[in-house]
Amino acid sequence: MDKSWMLIEDRLHSPEYDEGVRQFLAMAQAHAATADQIRCPCRRCRNRAFHSIRIVEDHLFLRGIDPTYTEWIFHGEEDPILNSTFSDEEDDVASSYNHYIDDVDEMLDDIRHGSFMDEEGSNGRNANDNYQPSTFNAPTDYNFDELVADARQPLYPGCAKFSKLSFIVKLLHIKSIGGWTVKSFDMVIKLLHDAFPDALFPNSYHDARRLERGLGFNYEKIDLCPNDCALFWKENASYNECPKCKASRWIASTSDQQMIPQKVLRYFPLKPRLQRLFMSTKTAQAMRWHKDAHVDDPTSMRHPADSRVWKDFDNKYVAFSHDPRNVRLGLASDGFNPFNNMSRPYSIWPVLLVPYNLPPWSCMKDPYTMLSLLIPGPKSPGNDIDVFLRPL
Incomplete structure (x- = not known):
C-alpha cells in the first residue's frame, strides 16, 4: 500500500491524503480486535490510546499521522522484523541452496555464518584429570556439508514433506515439550524403524543429539561453589576447593567413578546471538532504531531511550x-519451582536479556528475549548474584 500520503502537510485539502486515510481506516477496521475502537496513530496519541473510528479519523486530519509509524503492525500489517529470515545472501549464493524439502535452509544459513557457534575457549574443565568434559561442549562429528546433505535427503523415498534433518529436529522438539525420557524416545525410534524400515530415522536418542549438537544448540556447564562464593571458571577452573570458603567442588563419594560437581551453572553463550541480530539487513537496521528512528518526546516515555538514565549514560x-550499533541490554531474573511441587522448597533462576536497541514493538517479543543463564537452587542467589553474572 502506498504510504507517501503520510508526509503530506496540507491534510485538509489533499485528495491523496484523504484517500490514504480512508484506505488506512478500512484496513484497521477489518483487523480490529473490537468493532468500535482502534489504536490512534496520530502524532499525539502514537498508538497509545484507543478511540472510535470517527475520532481517529478526526485526529488524522487535524493532527496528522505519526510519520515514524511506517509499519502498521497495530492495524493489520505483519511485523517485518518478526517475519525476517535472518538470511541476506546474494542471489547466486542463495540459489545453490534451493533444493531443500522444507524450511530448514534458514537454520542452516545461521550455522553457515557461525551465528550459533561460540568458537572461543571452553571453561577449562580439562585441567582436572578426573573430570570428563560435558558433551554439550565436546566437538561434534557433524560438519556443515553433512547437515546440508541431510536437509536435502527425503525421510523416505518419495517423501515431500520431511527431510531427514527436519524430522529429527521436530521429533526432538516433541520430546522436549512432552517431557519424554531417553528410554521412551529410544522405544519410539525402535517402533518407527520396525514400522518404516526404509525411513532414515536415527538409531537412538544419542544419535539424534549428535546431530542436534551439530546445529549449535549448545551451552556451557560451569561448576560452582556450593556456597555461591565463586565459579570454577577461567583462573579457578583447575581448583578442587573454593578459593574463598574452601568448600569441596565435588560430591563426596567413596567409589572411583566420575567426579560429580556439587553445583552447576548453565551458561548460554551471548555473543553468537548478538552477532545473529546483525546478520540480516532488516534486524541490523532495527538495532539502530533507538538512534536513527526514535522520536524524542519529552512528554511521554515510549522506550527506555526516553528515560533520563539512558540520556545520562549517553552523556x-x-x-x-x-x-x-553498540548493544544495550536489559537484564531480568526471577525464580520458579521447576518440580511443580510447592512442598519441595527449591527454586531455579533464569537470567533473561532484552536488547533495548530494538523498537518498543519488538524488543520485548519472544524472539528477542535471550536466556543467558540458569542459576541453580535450592535457594535464591540473593546478593551473590554478581558471582553468577560473571560469564556475561
Whole structure:
C-alpha cells in the first residue's frame, strides 16, 4: 500500500491524503480486535490510546499521522522484523541452496555464518584429570556439508514433506515439550524403524543429539561453589576447593567413578546471538532504531531511550553512545519451582536479556528475549548474584 500520503502537510485539502486515510481506516477496521475502537496513530496519541473510528479519523486530519509509524503492525500489517529470515545472501549464493524439502535452509544459513557457534575457549574443565568434559561442549562429528546433505535427503523415498534433518529436529522438539525420557524416545525410534524400515530415522536418542549438537544448540556447564562464593571458571577452573570458603567442588563419594560437581551453572553463550541480530539487513537496521528512528518526546516515555538514565549514560560514555550499533541490554531474573511441587522448597533462576536497541514493538517479543543463564537452587542467589553474572 502506498504510504507517501503520510508526509503530506496540507491534510485538509489533499485528495491523496484523504484517500490514504480512508484506505488506512478500512484496513484497521477489518483487523480490529473490537468493532468500535482502534489504536490512534496520530502524532499525539502514537498508538497509545484507543478511540472510535470517527475520532481517529478526526485526529488524522487535524493532527496528522505519526510519520515514524511506517509499519502498521497495530492495524493489520505483519511485523517485518518478526517475519525476517535472518538470511541476506546474494542471489547466486542463495540459489545453490534451493533444493531443500522444507524450511530448514534458514537454520542452516545461521550455522553457515557461525551465528550459533561460540568458537572461543571452553571453561577449562580439562585441567582436572578426573573430570570428563560435558558433551554439550565436546566437538561434534557433524560438519556443515553433512547437515546440508541431510536437509536435502527425503525421510523416505518419495517423501515431500520431511527431510531427514527436519524430522529429527521436530521429533526432538516433541520430546522436549512432552517431557519424554531417553528410554521412551529410544522405544519410539525402535517402533518407527520396525514400522518404516526404509525411513532414515536415527538409531537412538544419542544419535539424534549428535546431530542436534551439530546445529549449535549448545551451552556451557560451569561448576560452582556450593556456597555461591565463586565459579570454577577461567583462573579457578583447575581448583578442587573454593578459593574463598574452601568448600569441596565435588560430591563426596567413596567409589572411583566420575567426579560429580556439587553445583552447576548453565551458561548460554551471548555473543553468537548478538552477532545473529546483525546478520540480516532488516534486524541490523532495527538495532539502530533507538538512534536513527526514535522520536524524542519529552512528554511521554515510549522506550527506555526516553528515560533520563539512558540520556545520562549517553552523556557519561560519549564514545559508546556515538555508535548506535553498540548493544544495550536489559537484564531480568526471577525464580520458579521447576518440580511443580510447592512442598519441595527449591527454586531455579533464569537470567533473561532484552536488547533495548530494538523498537518498543519488538524488543520485548519472544524472539528477542535471550536466556543467558540458569542459576541453580535450592535457594535464591540473593546478593551473590554478581558471582553468577560473571560469564556475561
